[in-house]
Structures are given as C-alpha cells and as structure tokens.
Amino acid sequence: xxxxxxxxxxxxxxxxxxxxxxxxxxxxxxxxxxxxxxxxxxxxxxxxxxxxxxxxxxxxxxxxxxxxxxxxxxxxxxxxxxxxxxxxxxxxxxxxxxxxxxxxxxxxxxxxxxxxxxxxxxxxxxxxxxxxxxxxxxxxxxxxxxxxxxxxxxxxxxxxxxxxxxxxxxxxxxxxxxxxxxxxxxxxxxxxxxxxxxxxxxxxxxxxxxxxxxxxxxxxxxxxxxxxxxxxxxxxxxxxxxxxxxxxxxxxxxxxxxxxxxxxxxxxxxxxxxxxxxxxxxxxxxxxxxxxxxxxxxxxxxxxxxxxxxxxxxxxxxxxxxxxxxxxxxxxxxxxxx
Amino acid sequence: xxxxxxxxxxxxxxxxxxxxxxxxxxxxxxxxxxxxxxxxxxxxxxxxxxxxxxxxxxxxxxxxxxxxxxxxxxxxxxxxxxxxxxxxxxxxxxxxxxxxxxxxxxxxxxxxxxxxxxxxxxxxxxxxxxxxxxxxxxxxxxxxxxxxxxxxxxxxxxxxxxxxxxxxxxxxxxxxxxxxxxxxxxxxxxxxxxxxxxxxxxxxxxxxxxxxxxxxxxxxxxxxxxxxxxxxxxxxxxxxxxxxxxxxxxxxxxxxxxxxxxxxxxxxxxxxxxxxxxxxxxxxxxxxxxxxxxxxxxxxxxxxxxxxxxxxxxxxxxxxxxxxxxxxxxxxx
Numbered sequence: 001x002x003x004x005x006x007x008x009x010x011x012x013x014x015x016x017x018x019x020x021x022x023x024x025x026x027x028x029x030x031x032x033x034x035x036x037x038x039x040x041x042x043x044x045x046x047x048x049x050x051x052x053x054x055x056x057x058x059x060x061x062x063x064x065x066x067x068x069x070x071x072x073x074x075x076x077x078x079x080x081x082x083x084x085x086x087x088x089x090x091x092x093x094x095x096x097x098x099x100x101x102x103x104x105x106x107x108x109x110x111x112x113x114x115x116x117x118x119x120x121x122x123x124x125x126x127x128x129x130x131x132x133x134x135x136x137x138x139x140x141x142x143x144x145x146x147x148x149x150x151x152x153x154x155x156x157x158x159x160x161x162x163x164x165x166x167x168x169x170x171x172x173x174x175x176x177x178x179x180x181x182x183x184x185x186x187x188x189x190x191x192x193x194x195x196x197x198x199x200x201x202x203x204x205x206x207x208x209x210x211x212x213x214x215x216x217x218x219x220x221x222x223x224x225x226x227x228x229x230x231x232x233x234x235x236x237x238x239x240x241x242x243x244x245x246x247x248x249x250x251x252x253x254x255x256x257x258x259x260x261x262x263x264x265x266x267x268x269x270x271x272x273x274x275x276x277x278x279x280x281x282x283x284x285x286x287x288x289x290x291x292x293x294x295x296x297x298x299x300x301x302x303x304x305x306x307x308x309x310x311x312x313x314x315x316x317x318x319x320x321x322x323x324x325x326x327x328x329x330x331x332x333x334x335x336x337x338x
Numbered sequence: 339x340x341x342x343x344x345x346x347x348x349x350x351x352x353x354x355x356x357x358x359x360x361x362x363x364x365x366x367x368x369x370x371x372x373x374x375x376x377x378x379x380x381x382x383x384x385x386x387x388x389x390x391x392x393x394x395x396x397x398x399x400x401x402x403x404x405x406x407x408x409x410x411x412x413x414x415x416x417x418x419x420x421x422x423x424x425x426x427x428x429x430x431x432x433x434x435x436x437x438x439x440x441x442x443x444x445x446x447x448x449x450x451x452x453x454x455x456x457x458x459x460x461x462x463x464x465x466x467x468x469x470x471x472x473x474x475x476x477x478x479x480x481x482x483x484x485x486x487x488x489x490x491x492x493x494x495x496x497x498x499x500x501x502x503x504x505x506x507x508x509x510x511x512x513x514x515x516x517x518x519x520x521x522x523x524x525x526x527x528x529x530x531x532x533x534x535x536x537x538x539x540x541x542x543x544x545x546x547x548x549x550x551x552x553x554x555x556x557x558x559x560x561x562x563x564x565x566x567x568x569x570x571x572x573x574x575x576x577x578x579x580x581x582x583x584x585x586x587x588x589x590x591x592x593x594x595x596x597x598x599x600x601x602x603x604x605x606x607x608x609x610x611x612x613x614x615x616x617x618x619x620x621x622x623x624x625x626x627x628x629x630x631x632x633x634x635x636x637x638x639x640x641x642x643x644x645x646x647x648x649x650x651x652x653x654x655x656x657x658x659x660x661x662x663x664x665x666x667x668x669x670x671x
Contacts, residue, residue, distance in 0.1 A: 054567060056563070056566055056567065059486070059487070083569075084569040084570075084571065085569065086569070087566070087567055087568065087569035088567060088568035088569035088570075089569055092567065092568070093564075093567040095560050095563065095564060096560075097560060100559055100560035100561060101560045101561055101563075101564045102561060102564070103561045103565070103579050103582075103583070104561070104583065105582040105583055105585075106578075106579070106582070114570070114578070115568045115570075118568065118569055118570050118571075118574070119569060163564075166568070
C-alpha cells in the first residue's frame with residue numbers, strides 16, 4: 001500500500017456564476033520517500049490539489065468525490081479533530097511566498113514552539129531545543145538569534161529556510177511544497193531547492209513539488225504529473241516524460257523552455273492561453289491550442305473535439321490524448337501484422 | 339495592518355561593519371530597545387500636541403485615582419458637609435473661603451473634592467464601559483470575520499439592530515425599568531456597574547465592525563492558511579494569529595470610544611439617569627450646578643464642565659495622533 005493514494009479526486013467551487021469543476025478525476029500515489037512533481041500553468045489546479053490533499057479547500061470549494069488515503073485512512077472523510085493530527089504533523093506544507101506565510105506579529109521562536117506544542121505534549125524548553133535543531137538543519141546563520149526575531153527582520157531566503165524548518169519540525173512523512181522558490185531571488189532559488197531536496201533525502205520524507213518550472217521538476221522529482229485545466233493529462237517517471245513527452249501540451253511546455261530555442265530566434269510558445277474553468281472547450285480541453293487535431297494526411301480527428309480523452313499507456317507513461325491513442329493503436333496493429 | 343513594523347529596528351549598525359558575517363550579528367534588541375527605536379516613540383517625540391495631551395490625560399487620571407488622598411474633604415461623608423458654607427465662590431472671587439479652593443456647591447460640598455471624586459467616577463465608567471465593549475465587540479467581530487457565513491450574517495445583523503437604538507434611548511429605557519422595578523435606592527447603589535453595562539452594550543458594534551473589517555483582510559493572508567496547515571485550532575488561529583494583527587485599529591477606536599463613553603455617561607447623568615447627586619460624576623455635577631447658573635453661582639456647573647471638556651479633548655487629541663501613527667499608509671508611502 002502506498003503512503004498516499006489519491007483516487008478519483010473531484011473538487012468543485014460553487015460560485016455565483018455557477019458550478020466550477022476545478023479538479024477532475026485526479027489519481028496518483030506517493031510512496032514513502034518518493035518525490036513527485038505536479039506541473040502546469042497558473043490556474044491548472046495545482047494549488048487546489050495541494051489544499052485538497054489536506055482537506056483544506058475553503059468555501060465555496062468542496063471535495064465532490066473521490067478520496068485521499070494516507071496510510072490507508074481516508075483524509076477527506078476524517079473528523080476535523082483527527083485531521084488536525086495529520087496536518088503539520090504527518091503532512092506539512094510549504095507555501096509560495098515566504099513574506100506572507102509567517103505571522104508578522106509573532107517571533108520565529110513563538111511560531112515554531114506553538115506548532116510543536118499543538119501536536120506534542122512537551123515543555124517549552126524541549127520545544128525550543130527542537131526548533132533550534134531544525135534551524136541548524138536548514139543552515140540558517142546564527143539560529144539562536146533568529147528564534148527571537150520577527151519575520152520582517154529576515155530576508156526572503158532566510159524566511160523560506162525558517163518555513164522549511166517549520167515544515168520539518170514534527171518529522172513529517174510528506175511535505176507538500178507549493179512553488180517554494182517562485183517568490184525568491186534567482187540566486188537563492190537553487191540554494192533553497194537543493195536544501196529542500198537534501199533534507200527530504202536525509203529524513204526519507206516524501207515530497208510533492210508543485211511548480212511550473214520544468215527544470216526544477218526534472219532535477220528533483222522521480223515521477224511527475226502534468227495538469228491542464230483541472231485534469232491530469234500526462235503522468236509517469238519524470239525522466240521519461242522529459243525525454244519523450246507524449247501529450248502535445250507537455251511537448252509544448254518542454255519546447256517552450258529557453259534552452260530549447262535556437263539562439264537568436266524567438267522562444268517557442270504554445271499558441272493561445274489556458275481556457276477558464278467555467279468555460280471549457282468540448283472534447284479535449286487542449287484541442288483549440290493543439291497542433292495535432294488535424295492528422296498528417298489533412299483529415300480532422302473528430303474525437304479531439306467531441307470526446308474527453310482517457311489515459312493511454314505508452315511505456316511507463318500515461319497520457320490523455322486521442323492522438324497518442326491512435327499512435328499506440330497503429331503501433332500495436334503493425335506489431336500484430338508482423 | 340502590520341503594527342509590528344512600528345517596532346522595526348531603526349538603529350543603524352556601527353558604520354563599516356554593517357555587512358559583517360553572521361557570527362558578528364549585533365545582540366538582539368530587547369523589548370525596551372525595540373520600543374526606544376520604534377516609530378511610535380519617534381513620532382511622539384516630535385508631536386507637541388500629543389505630548390501635552392498625554393501629560394494632561396495622565397495628570398487627570400492620577401488625581402482621579404488618588405482622589406481620596408488628594409482631596410481636602412470627602413464629599414460622600416455627610417458629616418463633613420456644612421450647609422452654612424454653601425455656594426461659596428472660588429478663590430479668585432471676593433467672598434471666597436480659603437478652605438474651599440474652588441468654592442462650594444449648593445449643599446456646601448467642596449467643589450475641588452467633588453470634582454476629583456467625580457472625575458474618578460467618570461473615568462471608571464468610561465474605562466469599564468469600553469472594556470466591556472471591547473470584549474464583546476472584539477470577540478463578535480473576530481467570529482464574524484473569521485467564521486463568516488451564517489455566523490457573520492447573524493452577528494452583523496445583531497450589530498445593526500443594536501446601532502439602530504441610540505445609546506441614550508437604551509439607557510433611558512433600562513434606567514427607567516430598573517428604577518421602576520427595584521426603586522431609586524437600589525439604582526443609586528448599583529449605578530456604576532449599571533452604567534458600565536448600559537454604555538458597554540450600546541456601543542459594542544463599533545468594535546465588532548472595525549475588527550470584522552480587518553479580520554476579513556487578514557483572513558485571506560497566507561499565514562492563516564499556514565496556521566491551518568500546521569493543524570492549529572480555529573480558536574487558536576483567531577485569538578493568537580489574527581487578533582494581534584488587528585490591534586492597531588482596535589487601539590485607535592479605543593481612544594475614541596473612551597471619550598464617547600465618558601460623554602455618554604455625562605449626558606445620562608445630566609438627564610438624571612446616571613450617577614445620583616450623592617455620588618456624583620462630572621455629568622451629575624454639571625447637572626446639579628445647572629439650576630444655580632441663574633442665581634449667579636456659575637462655578638458649580640462651569641468648573642466640572644471645563645474638567646470634562648479638557649479630559650475628553652486630551653483623549654481625542656491622543657486618538658488623533660495614534661490614528662496618524664498607526665495608519666501605515668501615512669508613513670510608509
């Protein structure tokens with residue numbers, strides 16, 4: 001049994017303009033110590049997925065179906081009381097903006113000790129010692145001083161170190177990192193990412209890394225999901241997806257990386273932009289931007305416009321794409337005729 | 339509303355060593371150093387009006403607090419009152435008695451003593467009522483803002499209903515009822531707590547609305563999400579994480595509310611619904627003296643009136659200054 005299993009997770013937002021289907025049929029598993037990347041454009045539903053894992057979707061959003069199993073227990077039907085014992089304790093989370101995640105009126109020490117005391121029956125002295133140890137682990141300069149300081153007295157990089165220390169405070173099994181380096185200076189980003197990776201490996205902590213940075217995902221994670229308009233469209237081992245992306249959207253993303261462009265030429269891009277969730281196109285949500293709706297012989301693949309694609313397995317990867325499905329079928333036919 | 343930024347350290351490290359290695363970090367400032375370097379103190383040092391108001395306010399509070407030791411006689415003690423020395427003028431007018439510095443009232447009580455005791459009663463009611471308002475208003479505002487939904491709708495409609503009754507109306511009805519049911523004697527005995535409750539209940543929506551507005555702004559910040567992700571209880575997040583971040587507006591309206599409460603009490607007493615004349619507040623002193631203005635004994639009403647105005651003015655000026663300091667838009671740009 002996997003440490004974390006997400007089955008058919010569906011999240012809706014009941015907005016005034018109508019029901020918005022923010023996550024559709026999300027499935028994945030995470031083994032102990034495994035690192036999983038979730039990639040997608042803004043608005044693809046990455047952060048909603050992160051909050052849904054901890055059953056922290058705020059109104060008007062709600063989990064409409066599916067389940068999140070952690071160690072065999074279903075989190076989304078668990079009582080609030082028991083959920084609190086999981087949050088922060090077994091599964092912790094790192095947010096995007098370190099300027100906003102720490103409470104401005106509480107000192108670093110107060111925030112860390114509070115978190116420890118919420119989950120364990122320990123003395124303040126013992127909690128302080130643990131907090132100090134974690135600050136040492138994130139290699140923050142002069143940790144004793146930091147404990148008494150307030151968030152505004154630290155730089156962005158230091159704050160993110162503090163936040164990582166808080167995430168590690170209770171030795172969790174999983175850390176969900178929601179774009180942990182986006183708000184940081186480019187020079188700090190690599191440093192923080194390396195630190196996070198290092199600590200996860202050291203303590204055998206599972207990591208769910210949510211990002212739009214394919215470079216980071218390819219370096220850090222073992223498996224990845226690509227999300228588009230609230231749906232997973234491709235999943236599999238990170239290396240295989242990066243080297244041989246099946247879905248046209250993933251191909252587009254990888255082609256859009258600056259290192260894929262010819263020097264002196266314009267960067268490659270995917271034409272158009274992601275549709276809004278309350279007005280999805282018919283069939284495959286990506287079809288208006290996709291260059292493969294027309295086959296090589298000029299005929300239109302009607303299924304792309306009419307039918308929502310299911311997953312087809314190709315190697316170790318799965319992609320939700322009619323074009324890939326056809327290719328796989330063709331290949332099988334050829335193999336059979338041989 | 340990050341009031342923590344007021345305490346941001348403004349001391350510059352000794353020149354040249356500012357980019358010293360982490361090991362050479364300056365010793366962490368304690369609470370006193372933080373206060374000494376704060377914007378709050380910096381602005382106070384440059385605001386003469388604020389300094390004067392604080393001085394006057396502290397002086398008035400001090401003499402009110404020490405009234406039993408400072409005043410020449412005890413106005414509550416009937417044995418010390420001499421009806422023969424009634425309506426004596428203050429010292430700068432002919433016919434005054436040096437024993438009564440500010441003259442006497444119609445019953446022969448020393449004005450100075452009654453004013454000291456009266457200011458004491460007014461301040462107790464003012465602070466008591468505001469404390470009650472703050473407790474009710476802050477908790478309701480926190481709950482309404484943080485929990486939202488039906489709780490919010492219910493509490494805010496409650497506040498609307500409360501605000502549609504004026505303080506005076508509530509006070510008149512409650513006061514009249516208590517007097518009718520329990521008699522004037524009981525009313526006089528419990529006048530102070532009763533006034534605290536009446537004024538406190540009438541004005542809590544001011545707090546509730548202010549707190550709710552800033553809680554709504556705070557709730558959407560990521561540190562609240564982070565606290566929930568940490569697995570903290572809602573109650574703890576509300577009181578320990580959100581509440582401290584809404585303190586600046588609470589401080590600012592508190593000054594206004596204290597001044598308002600003191601005025602409300604004076605108005606009620608003036609209408610005969612507040613403190614009885616045997617146990618006068620500034621308001622009941624003004625009322626008691628009002629009848630004698632025509633007969634020329636203006637000091638019985640005017641001197642307590644002046645004290646009331648100075649007290650309220652000093653609080654309001656302090657509130658003005660505080661509002662300017664605590665408004666981040668005015669100094670952060």
